[in-house]
Amino acid sequence: MNAPENITAILDRMAEQLATHVSKLGDKIPAMVGIHTGGVWVAEELHRRLQLSEPLGSLDISFYRDDFTRIGMNPVVQPSQLPFAIDDRHIILVDDVLHTGRTIRAALNELFDYGRPASILLAALIERDGRELPIEAAVVGQHVSLKPDEHIKLTGPSPLRLEIQQTA
Amino acid sequence: MSASNLQIDSKGHLRHFLSISGLSRQLITEILDTAESFAGVTEQTVKKVPLLRGKTIVNLFFEASTRTRTTFELAAKRLSADVLNINLTQSSTTKGETLLDTLRNLEAMHVDMFVVRHADSGAAHFIARSVAPHISVINAGDGRHSHPTQAMLDIFTIRRVKGPDFGRLRVAIVGDILHSRVARSQIHALNLLNTGEVRIVAPRTLIPTHAEELGAHIYHDLRTGIKDADVIIMLRLQRERMQGALLPSEHEYYELFGLTEEKLAVAAPDVTVMHPGPINRGVEMDSEVADGPRSVILEQVTHGIAVRMAVMSMAMRRKEGATQ
Amino acid sequence: MTRASRQRIRISGGRVIDPANGIDDTLDIYIAKGKLVAIGTAPDGFSADQEIDATNRIVCPGLVDISAHLREPGLEHKTTIATETRAAASGGITTLCCPPDTRPVIDTPAVAELIRLRAEAAGMARVVTLGALTRELGGEQLSEMAALRRAGCVGMSNAGRPVTSTLVLRRAMEYAATFDLTVFLTANDHSLANNGCAHEGRVATRLGLPGIPEAAETAAVARDLALIEQTGVRAHFCRLTSGRAARMVARAQFDGTPVTADVAIPYLYLSEIDIGDFDSQCHLIPPLRTVEDRQQLRDALQRGNLSAICSDHQPHEPDAKSGPYPSTEPGASGLDTLLPLSLRLAEEQRMGLPELIDRLTRGPANILGVPAGTLSVGARADVCIFDPQRTWVVDSNTLVSNCHNTPFYGWEMQGRVTHTLLGGRLVYTSI
Numbered sequence: 001m002n003a004p005e006n007i008t009a010i011l012d013r014m015a016e017q018l019a020t021h022v023s024k025l026g027d028k029i030p031a032m033v034g035i036h037t038g039g040v041w042v043a044e045e046l047h048r049r050l051q052l053s054e055p056l057g058s059l060d061i062s063f064y065r066d067d068f069t070r071i072g073m074n075p076v077v078q079p080s081q082l083p084f085a086i087d088d089r090h091i092i093l094v095d096d097v098l099h100t101g102r103t104i105r106a107a108l109n110e111l112f113d114y115g116r117p118a119s120i121l122l123a124a125l126i127e128r129d130g131r132e133l134p135i136e137a138a139v140v141g142q143h144v145s146l147k148p149d150e151h152i153k154l155t156g157p158s159p160l161r162l163e164i165q166q167t168a
Numbered sequence: 169m170s171a172s173n174l175q176i177d178s179k180g181h182l183r184h185f186l187s188i189s190g191l192s193r194q195l196i197t198e199i200l201d202t203a204e205s206f207a208g209v210t211e212q213t214v215k216k217v218p219l220l221r222g223k224t225i226v227n228l229f230f231e232a233s234t235r236t237r238t239t240f241e242l243a244a245k246r247l248s249a250d251v252l253n254i255n256l257t258q259s260s261t262t263k264g265e266t267l268l269d270t271l272r273n274l275e276a277m278h279v280d281m282f283v284v285r286h287a288d289s290g291a292a293h294f295i296a297r298s299v300a301p302h303i304s305v306i307n308a309g310d311g312r313h314s315h316p317t318q319a320m321l322d323i324f325t326i327r328r329v330k331g332p333d334f335g336r337l338r339v340a341i342v343g344d345i346l347h348s349r350v351a352r353s354q355i356h357a358l359n360l361l362n363t364g365e366v367r368i369v370a371p372r373t374l375i376p377t378h379a380e381e382l383g384a385h386i387y388h389d390l391r392t393g394i395k396d397a398d399v400i401i402m403l404r405l406q407r408e409r410m411q412g413a414l415l416p417s418e419h420e421y422y423e424l425f426g427l428t429e430e431k432l433a434v435a436a437p438d439v440t441v442m443h444p445g446p447i448n449r450g451v452e453m454d455s456e457v458a459d460g461p462r463s464v465i466l467e468q469v470t471h472g473i474a475v476r477m478a479v480m481s482m483a484m485r486r487k488e489g490a491t492q
Numbered sequence: 493m494t495r496a497s498r499q500r501i502r503i504s505g506g507r508v509i510d511p512a513n514g515i516d517d518t519l520d521i522y523i524a525k526g527k528l529v530a531i532g533t534a535p536d537g538f539s540a541d542q543e544i545d546a547t548n549r550i551v552c553p554g555l556v557d558i559s560a561h562l563r564e565p566g567l568e569h570k571t572t573i574a575t576e577t578r579a580a581a582s583g584g585i586t587t588l589c590c591p592p593d594t595r596p597v598i599d600t601p602a603v604a605e606l607i608r609l610r611a612e613a614a615g616m617a618r619v620v621t622l623g624a625l626t627r628e629l630g631g632e633q634l635s636e637m638a639a640l641r642r643a644g645c646v647g648m649s650n651a652g653r654p655v656t657s658t659l660v661l662r663r664a665m666e667y668a669a670t671f672d673l674t675v676f677l678t679a680n681d682h683s684l685a686n687n688g689c690a691h692e693g694r695v696a697t698r699l700g701l702p703g704i705p706e707a708a709e710t711a712a713v714a715r716d717l718a719l720i721e722q723t724g725v726r727a728h729f730c731r732l733t734s735g736r737a738a739r740m741v742a743r744a745q746f747d748g749t750p751v752t753a754d755v756a757i758p759y760l761y762l763s764e765i766d767i768g769d770f771d772s773q774c775h776l777i778p779p780l781r782t783v784e785d786r787q788q789l790r791d792a793l794q795r796g797n798l799s800a801i802c803s804d805h806q807p808h809e810p811d812a813k814s815g816p817y818p819s820t821e822p823g824a825s826g827l828d829t830l831l832p833l834s835l836r837l838a839e840e841q842r843m844g845l846p847e848l849i850d851r852l853t854r855g856p857a858n859i860l861g862v863p864a865g866t867l868s869v870g871a872r873a874d875v876c877i878f879d880p881q882r883t884w885v886v887d888s889n890t891l892v893s894n895c896h897n898t899p900f901y902g903w904e905m906q907g908r909v910t911h912t913l914l915g916g917r918l919v920y921t922s923i
Contacts, residue, residue, distance in 0.1 A: 062205070063205075063209065063217035063218070063219050064217065064218055077202075077205030077206075077208065078205075078208065079205075079208025079209060079211065079212055080208075080212060081212075082213075109218065110214075113214045113216065114213065114214050174769070189698075267815055267816075267819075268811075268814060268815075286816060288815075288816035288817065288818045288819050289699055289700040289701050289702075289770070289816070289817065289818060290699065290701070290769075290770030290816045290817040290818070291816035293769055293770050293816075294770065294814075294815060294816045294817070298814075310700075310816070311700050311701075311816075311818065312700030312701070312702070313699055313700030313701070314700065349700055352698075352700055376692075376696075376697040376703070377692055377693060377694075377696075377697055377703070377705075378693060378694045378697050379697060381694055381697070381698075382697065382698065
């Protein structure tokens with residue numbers, strides 16, 4: 001297992017990589033969307049660093065989870081907020097940890113309920129093993145190897161901290 | 169089997185939603201919180217979520233009610249469930265035998281949930297006891313007994329307007345308490361949330377015996393009953409009450425119990441006025457009140473969808489969990 | 493009426509309780525040619541063909557049940573005279589009175605005859621009938637009471653159907669009095685009852701069930717008592733449910749009005765509370781009332797103002813009880829539990845056993861005016877022998893009635909019939 005680095009350094013590096021992607025879009029302005037809750041915190045940081053003109057969007061994917069009937073949902077689900085049109089938009093989707101890929105699957109489904117984006121690019125603060133779906137991030141902050149019974153969790157919003165926890 | 173056992177599974181999750189009585193304050197609060205989440209959904213541009221995709225929900229209405237059925241239908245559709253509306257008048261199923269036959273037939277079509285309205289008190293309980301274990305039953309009104317989703321949407325509306333502390337609220341329910349399943353459910357729910365004072369206001373012909381034991385103070389005079397009230401809930405008056413010698417006339421009822429701006433002056437300055445609809449204008453209240461700034465009648469309708477989405481998804485949730 | 497046995501039987505060593513003759517003692521009983529020939533000492537030259545050892549058991553007159561619906565003719569999918577008289581025999585009941593709401597109703601001699609013949613063919617219990625007080629129980633025209641009486645009807649009743657017109661009821665009473673017929677009344681003001689299905693009280697309010705106020709019963713008792721006094725008819729109130737109505741009848745009895753009343757078993761043990769969450773087995777009409785009423789009915793029974801306990805046997809097939817509470821058919825099956833539940837009062841109400849047995853034998857026999865309910869020498873040998881200690885659980889294995897719709901399902905009973913003799917013939921034995 002490699003320990004997570006300093007978060008600020010990771011975020012700076014991610015912003016740099018994303019800037020390259022954004023520059024390729026030319027005059028098309030991308031929109032950034034964070035996934036509740038940790039993904040929104042990461043997205044806020046990246047959004048600030050990239051100085052994107054469109055406001056930041058947020059997705060709460062609770063209603064789109066495929067395990068809803070098994071585990072139920074959080075009592076309070078935040079409404080998703082996408083303060084821009086999705087159609088033909090280049091979207092930067094941001095999450096804190098990319099693990100099984102199921103959260104991203106749910107987020108993609110929800111995004112498509114709002115419209116047909118031109119492209120979606122995935123950025124993840126942490127990428128770990130354990131993918132169950134063919135989903136990969138274009139921009140990764142750091143790859144972390146964890147044992148199956150370990151979990152990495154982002155706490156925040158200020159300061160942002162990464163913690164590795166043993167699953168009970 | 170008691171109602172609480174019937175409604176709640178071994179893990180404390182909602183199994184059926186039949187009546188407020190038998191539920192814990194914690195569960196009521198969970199329903200309200202979940203409804204709050206869905207209210208967010210219904211306010212966004214995409215109002216539909218895929219939670220109950222592939223599930224089949226049957227609106228089984230033995231008593232006609234376009235309004236209630238529509239809100240249940242909309243709630244189910246916003247959860248992406250398939251919805252089947254079946255309207256059966258009392259005359260076609262007067263015996264339990266045929267009612268059971270109807271249920272068995274629908275069960276054979278692999279239905280996941282029944283939303284039931286019936287003119288007999290206890291019908292939802294009977295159906296919940298009779299259906300296959302994987303099916304959930306939501307009570308959309310049974311006789312004079314219970315109409316728990318209506319009560320929950322009223323409570324939801326009060327909480328949104330007045331905040332979560334019910335302890336400081338005086339709530340007056342005005343009208344035909346005797347025949348009202350809505351009032352019974354509201355009184356239960358308000359007491360469960362430790363409401364400061366629950367009052368019922370009506371002539372004696374429209375108040376059932378031992379009504380105070382439901383947890384309400386009884387008033388026969390409107391002005392006294394709504395004095396300093398923070399919330400006033402007006403109940404719908406059925407026109408047939410005049411035939412049953414329960415009231416002399418709509419005119420006299422309006423004189424004594426109809427809500428007007430002038431009578432409303434004795435209530436708390438920020439009083440909220442509610443009505444489960446549809447309103448008989450000039451009978452329960454005049455238009456000035458119904459359309460006035462204190463009325464949240466249309467909000468109630470909007471909230472009805474979120475509350476029903478919450479109850480449906482919560483009842484549906486436990487099933488696969490129960491088998492694991 | 494029923495085949496008498498030629499057998500000579502000695503019932504020995506039992507505690508004989510015969511309230512009609514004030515007997516409560518360990519005695520032997522001698523039966524010959526279907527009749528009781530001696531109590532205590534054997535008649536000269538008596539040699540028993542059969543001996544029944546009743547040691548540690550109680551020997552009493554066969555029970556008389558003042559109200560048992562047998563459902564025949566007309567509703568044989570529920571029960572028949574054959575199935576239910578068999579249940580009666582196993583419950584120690586030797587005389588049953590059948591109300592006139594059969595289909596067709598007992599308003600012609602033919603129907604009364606039919607029931608008598610069917611009961612004789614079954615041979616398990618004596619069945620007497622009440623004739624319809626009004627034609628088709630419609631509450632409008634008088635039935636042919638004299639003809640019904642000749643056909644064996646022991647009294648007249650409208651079987652719970654309304655006689656809305658006070659004038660018609662007055663005339664029906666007068667006409668019945670002409671032929672010395674007792675009128676059996678069900679005190680229920682239908683207009684006040686207003687299609688209710690539960691006592692108008694706490695439980696009905698909570699469950700939102702349409703209520704039947706106590707006044708539905710008391711208003712009817714008051715009206716009926718006024719007419720009884722006016723007409724001088726001998727009258728009987730069936731199945732009182734409220735303490736207030738029982739007191740009204742007690743007052744009338746004190747004033748010398750020729751009126752009697754009974755109570756049905758469920759009302760002595762259950763109350764509105766037992767409806768719980770819409771338990772249709774507790775859907776009875778008239779409805780189960782309050783806990784206070786239940787106690788007052790017990791007190792009135794003890795004082796003798798209520799002089800009979802009946803089963804109010806109303807068997808129903810499962811479908812009839814399966815539905816939303818208000819839509820289910822009212823009534824409970826009761827023949828199987830009449831004796832053991834009555835015996836419970838010995839403990840719960842501190843009633844003496846002879847007093848209790850009086851309410852099950854002499855009391856109802858007097859109301860019906862039938863020669864039954866006694867162990868007098870020379871009387872028909874209708875005898876019930878039971879083991880007061882034996883316990884059993886009410887369930888589908890122990891119930892004999894064809895229908896198991898009882899609110900007492902699953903209850904443990906103490907007291908089980910071991911022998912029932914009808915006219916000196918053993919119609920039930922359980923060792």
